[in-house]
Amino acid sequence: MLDSIEDKDDPFSDEQPSISLDENGFPKHSEFEDKHPNLVGENSSGSSKDGSFAAEFYRCGTDWSTLSSKEDGKCDSNKKMKQTNLFQMWGIKNRMDFDEENENVTRFGGNLGFHLNGSSSSFDNRVGGLNDSLDVVSSVVEKRKARPCPFYKKIPGTPFTVDAFRYGAIRGCSAYFLTHFHADHYGGLSKGWAHGRIYCTPITARLVRMCLYVNPSFICPLELDVEHQIDGVKVTFLEANHCPGAALIHLNLPDGQCFLHTGDFRACKPMQTYPLLVNKQVDILYLDTTYCNPKYRFPSKEEVISFVVRTTKACLKKQPRTLIIVGAYSIGKESVYIAISEALKVKIHANASRRRILQSFDWPHLSKNLCSDGKDTPLHVLPISSLRHETLKNYLKTYQNQFTSVLAFRPTGWTFSESIGNQLGLIKPNSKGNIQVYGVPYSEHSSFTELQDFVQFLKPKKIIATVNISNAASREKQQSYFRQWLNGRVLE
Numbered sequence: 493m494l495d496s497i498e499d500k501d502d503p504f505s506d507e508q509p510s511i512s513l514d515e516n517g518f519p520k521h522s523e524f525e526d527k528h529p530n531l532v533g534e535n536s537s538g539s540s541k542d543g544s545f546a547a548e549f550y551r552c553g554t555d556w557s558t559l560s561s562k563e564d565g566k567c568d569s570n571k572k573m574k575q576t577n578l579f580q581m582w583g584i585k586n587r588m589d590f591d592e593e594n595e596n597v598t599r600f601g602g603n604l605g606f607h608l609n610g611s612s613s614s615f616d617n618r619v620g621g622l623n624d625s626l627d628v629v630s631s632v633v634e635k636r637k638a639r640p641c642p643f644y645k646k647i648p649g650t651p652f653t654v655d656a657f658r659y660g661a662i663r664g665c666s667a668y669f670l671t672h673f674h675a676d677h678y679g680g681l682s683k684g685w686a687h688g689r690i691y692c693t694p695i696t697a698r699l700v701r702m703c704l705y706v707n708p709s710f711i712c713p714l715e716l717d718v719e720h721q722i723d724g725v726k727v728t729f730l731e732a733n734h735c736p737g738a739a740l741i742h743l744n745l746p747d748g749q750c751f752l753h754t755g756d757f758r759a760c761k762p763m764q765t766y767p768l769l770v771n772k773q774v775d776i777l778y779l780d781t782t783y784c785n786p787k788y789r790f791p792s793k794e795e796v797i798s799f800v801v802r803t804t805k806a807c808l809k810k811q812p813r814t815l816i817i818v819g820a821y822s823i824g825k826e827s828v829y830i831a832i833s834e835a836l837k838v839k840i841h842a843n844a845s846r847r848r849i850l851q852s853f854d855w856p857h858l859s860k861n862l863c864s865d866g867k868d869t870p871l872h873v874l875p876i877s878s879l880r881h882e883t884l885k886n887y888l889k890t891y892q893n894q895f896t897s898v899l900a901f902r903p904t905g906w907t908f909s910e911s912i913g914n915q916l917g918l919i920k921p922n923s924k925g926n927i928q929v930y931g932v933p934y935s936e937h938s939s940f941t942e943l944q945d946f947v948q949f950l951k952p953k954k955i956i957a958t959v960n961i962s963n964a965a966s967r968e969k970q971q972s973y974f975r976q977w978l979n980g981r982v983l984e
Contacts, residue, residue, distance in 0.1 A: 641665075644778065644956050647753070649745050650725050654753050654778070656680075661687040667722055671755025672738035673699040673823055681706055691722065693729055695737030698852045699823070730766055732757040734936045735824035736853050742768050752952070753778040758793070759938040759946035769950060777952035781959045782937040783905060784970050789941050790908040790933040791916065793827065799916040800828060800901055800932060801835045807899045807928075808836070808870075815888060815895035819876035819902045823849060824936055828903050829873050830858060839863035842873040867894050876902060881924045888927070897926035905935025947977045 645656040651666040653659075657680030662668075670692040671677055681690070683705035689712050692700065697713035700706050714720055716739065719728045724746050729739035734756045741753040752774050763769065783790075790796075807814050816836075818829040833840050841863045842850065851859050863869045874887070879902050888898050899921075912918045921928040938946065947955065955974045961967050 644958060644961075647743060647751060648776075649747065649749060650743065651723055652725070652743070654741065655755065657685070667691055669741055669753075670696055670700070671741065671753070672696055672732065672735055673703075674735065674756065674821075677755070678704065683707070685710060691727070693737045693739050695853055696739075699737065699849065702848070702852055728768060730763075730768065733760050733763070734758060735821075736826065736855075737823070749775045751776045751778070752950070754780045754958075756780045756782070756937060758936050759942040763946065764949045774950055774952040775954065777947070777950060777955045778958055779943070779947070779955050780937060781943070781957040781961075781970055783935070783939055784943055784957065784960065784973060786940050787910055788905065788908060788939050789910075790905055790935055790939050791914045793934060793936075795914065795916065796903070796932050796934040797828060797831045799919075800903075800930075800934075801831055803930065804832055804899065805835065811897055813894070813896045814870065815891060815898045816871045817879070817884065817887075817898060817900040818871070818873050819879040819900065820846075820873050821876060822846075825876075825903050825934070826850070826858070828901065828934060829871060830861075832871055833861050836871065838871050839869040840871050840873060841866040841869050846873060866891060870895065876904070879929055881922075881927050881929070884927050884929070885925070898928065900927070900929045902929060902931045903934035904931070905933055905937060905939075907931030908933035908935075944973075944977050944982065947974065948980070948982075951978065 639659055641653060641656050641659040641662045645653050645659075646662075646665075647654065651664055652669060653662055653665045653667075654669045655671055655677040656662060656665075657668060657670070657678060659680065666688055668688050668690050670681075670690055672692075673696045678700065681700060681704050685704075685706050688710070690697075690700065690706070690710050691712045691714055693716060694713040697711045700711055701708055714727070714729050716729050716731055719726050721727075726744035728742040730742055732738035732740050732755055738755060738757065740755065740757060741751075743751045743753070745751070750773060752769070754777070757780050804816055808816075816832060818825065818832065820826070820829070829840055832838075839861050840858075844864070847862050847864065850862060853859075866872055878884070878887070879900050884898050884900060888895060916932070919930060919932065921930045923929075955971075955978075957967065957970045957974075960970065
């Protein structure tokens with residue numbers, strides 16, 4: 493699984509996104525991976541040289557197998573360039589080959605008024621026909637260049653996959669699960685999706701329909717804490733404490749095996765009261781290991797939110813005309829600005845795209861406090877990538893008649909400092925003129941200690957890491973932690 497730009501709390505979330513996103517983190521439809529399917533993938537899972545548990549689990553191959561090494565891709569400067577047509581580049585020898593692969597091509601080609609063998613390029617003006625033909629071409633190319641789905645996205649003994657949409661139609665898969673609506677998990681979903689049923693929570697279902705325009709006939713929303721029978725498997729979604737609509741997936745197989753897939757989650761004590769998890773055997777745990785490193789021992793979400801509210805009140809006491817800005821992704825971090833809103837009794841300003849997303853949650857206490865005019869409230873929500881001094885300075889100019897300074901919060905686990913630890917009062921803002929930006933360690937992923945507590949509570953037979961698995965050393969390090977946790981050792 494990728495270290496997500498949007499989803500894994502990367503403070504530089506506008507740099508090199510896994511798919512094209514607008515400034516708020518909403519998906520654009522001309523996605524990079526649609527244009528370059530061989531250059532977009534998830535982390536490699538190459539094998540280790542030893543016979544360790546991790547090596548056995550990850551011996552299945554690599555997501556990056558379609559990329560050539562430098563040695564394989566040496567350039568010969570003496571070679572001359574040769575002009576060719578796209579169909580030859582795609583391996584389609586002639587029109588007959590193309591027609592046999594997709595019987596609709598002849599009709600679309602006829603509508604367009606050009607020959608698919610490249611001998612003519614006369615187009616008519618029927619744009620609809622052009623789009624149809626491009627869809628057909630794309631589907632043929634996708635079939636030829638489809639990448640295999642990695643094993644850790646397949647649930648053994650079931651026809652299920654989890655967050656595996658970028659791999660297209662997966663052989664033997666009848667149910668595609670989506671744990672939550674973050675780009676590195678829904679990547680590959682689009683309005684053209686027709687490979688099978690998509691199971692997700694109601695909030696995620698609304699977002700998939702509203703933002704990605706997926707045909708609703710393929711979307712199957714499942715309520716939290718309700719058991720469902722899907723292809724003979726008992727499936728229950730549990731609250732993941734990540735972003736709105738995120739779910740843990742609990743699976744009971746007909747043969748008695750039990751699996752738990754965390755998707756992305758922040759482990760917490762209430763999870764240790766879930767009836768399906770208390771004193772129940774879990775055979776395989778698919779674990780979000782974003783912060784599976786002893787240096788990440790950040791404070792609880794509640795502690796960070798309390799610090800943010802205290803800091804905000806203190807600032808407003810000194811300078812009442814301060815504009816408060818919270819950085820956020822397309823979804824996630826809502827608790828931070830909701831807490832400020834409730835503490836100050838003010839509304840929340842966000843642009844139209846974000847308001848539409850937030851209203852889709854169907855949270856009355858949030859919807860009633862949204863505000864379309866930024867002049868009417870001192871609390872604004874911006875893309876986390878906008879929290880740069882120059883950007884904030886320009887933003888303040890828009891409201892210069894209302895506000896004279898900016899206090900901004902960048903809530904992300906990546907801002908955590910070992911030297912500060914839980915002593916949040918030691919955090920100093922990055923100040924420049926009348927702009928202050930606080931990086932606060934608010935994360936929606938589990939800290940190292942929270943992962944440890946969760947694993948020692950659950951005591952699964954096996955654990956499969958789903959993040960930071962790009963090399964054998966990283967995988968083996970994580971497995972060493974798992975072994976120690978399962979042996980009852982607490983790592984200080």
